[in-house]
Amino acid sequence: MNNLILQKTYIRTRIKHERQNLTSPFMQRAAIAILGHISQAKLIENHEHIAFYLPIGGEVSCMPIIEYALSLGKKCYIPKVNTEKERAMDFLPYTGQGSVQKGSFGIYEPVGDAKEAVAPSKLSLVFMPLVAFDGNGNRLGMGGGYYDTFFANFSKEERPELVGLAYNFQKVPAIPTEEWDLRMNAVVTPNHFLCFTD
Ligand SMILES: Nc1nc2c(c(=O)[nH]1)N(C=O)[C@@H](CNc1ccc(C(=O)N[C@@H](CCC(=O)O)C(=O)O)cc1)CN2
Numbered sequence: 001m002n003n004l005i006l007q008k009t010y011i012r013t014r015i016k017h018e019r020q021n022l023t024s025p026f027m028q029r030a031a032i033a034i035l036g037h038i039s040q041a042k043l044i045e046n047h048e049h050i051a052f053y054l055p056i057g058g059e060v061s062c063m064p065i066i067e068y069a070l071s072l073g074k075k076c077y078i079p080k081v082n083t084e085k086e087r088a089m090d091f092l093p094y095t096g097q098g099s100v101q102k103g104s105f106g107i108y109e110p111v112g113d114a115k116e117a118v119a120p121s122k123l124s125l126v127f128m129p130l131v132a133f134d135g136n137g138n139r140l141g142m143g144g145g146y147y148d149t150f151f152a153n154f155s156k157e158e159r160p161e162l163v164g165l166a167y168n169f170q171k172v173p174a175i176p177t178e179e180w181d182l183r184m185n186a187v188v189t190p191n192h193f194l195c196f197t198d
């Protein structure tokens with residue numbers, strides 16, 4: 001393995017380990033605090049088609065934000081790994097807890113198939129799971145390359161607003177980057193709404 005991949009693997013392992021030990025009250029408080037920043041910034045109000053994720057392994061929960069977005073009449077989508085292609089996922093409509101089941105990697109995914117997926121160009125706001133981030137908006141994910149691949153063919157202008165959700169301890173001094181790594185526009189933590197400039 002080259003040095004860059006080793007560094008990514010090291011950061012990923014360390015932070016994933018730290019995330020495993022979070023308690024449910026801690027995670028609930030964080031999710032509510034994050035919703036507070038998002039509602040105060042009126043981030044949801046300007047968008048109609050919004051992508052979320054359903055958390056695993058100590059990721060920040062989007063559930064309070066999803067409920068808030070649904071209450072505003074927004075269309076919400078959740079990723080589903082497309083097992084027929086490499087590093088591919090689709091965003092399917094989220095209509096409530098009854099419409100999801102455990103899928104790839106043990107993550108809850110919508111029951112429907114890829115035919116129901118939203119056209120990627122409709123999404124204007126995407127909440128991203130992440131393992132670690134840095135002060136330049138670089139993101140380290142689970143290592144599957146799913147988000148990088150999904151947005152690889154978008155030009156900068158077409159790309160939706162990418163907003164990571166994280167706990168404060170997921171911020172690291174620097175994430176080593178490869179040419180395909182996406183930069184996020186913002187990261188929301190329980191303490192801060194961090195916007196990154198170009
Ligand atoms: N909640 C959530 N949904 C998501 C993602 C994500 O990061 N988080 N993804 C973003 O890409 C896609 C799935 N990508 C994944 C890529 C790799 C692994 C993975 O390596 N999992 C470990 C076990 C999980 C763990 O460590 O807790 C494994 O299978 O060994 C999981 C998901 C689509 N849906």
Ligand SMILES: Nc1ncnc2c1ncn2[C@@H]1O[C@H](COP(=O)(O)OP(=O)(O)OP(=O)(O)O)[C@@H](O)[C@H]1O
Pocket residue numbers: 008087139140141142143144145146147148149152180181
């Ligand atoms: N646009 C791309 N073109 C070719 N290969 C890619 C691309 N994006 C990602 N990959 C491949 O996917 C692997 C994982 O990428 P990376 O470590 O950046 O994933 P990640 O951002 O942590 O994962 P995820 O987006 O699934 O959360 C890379 O080693 C690379 O081989």
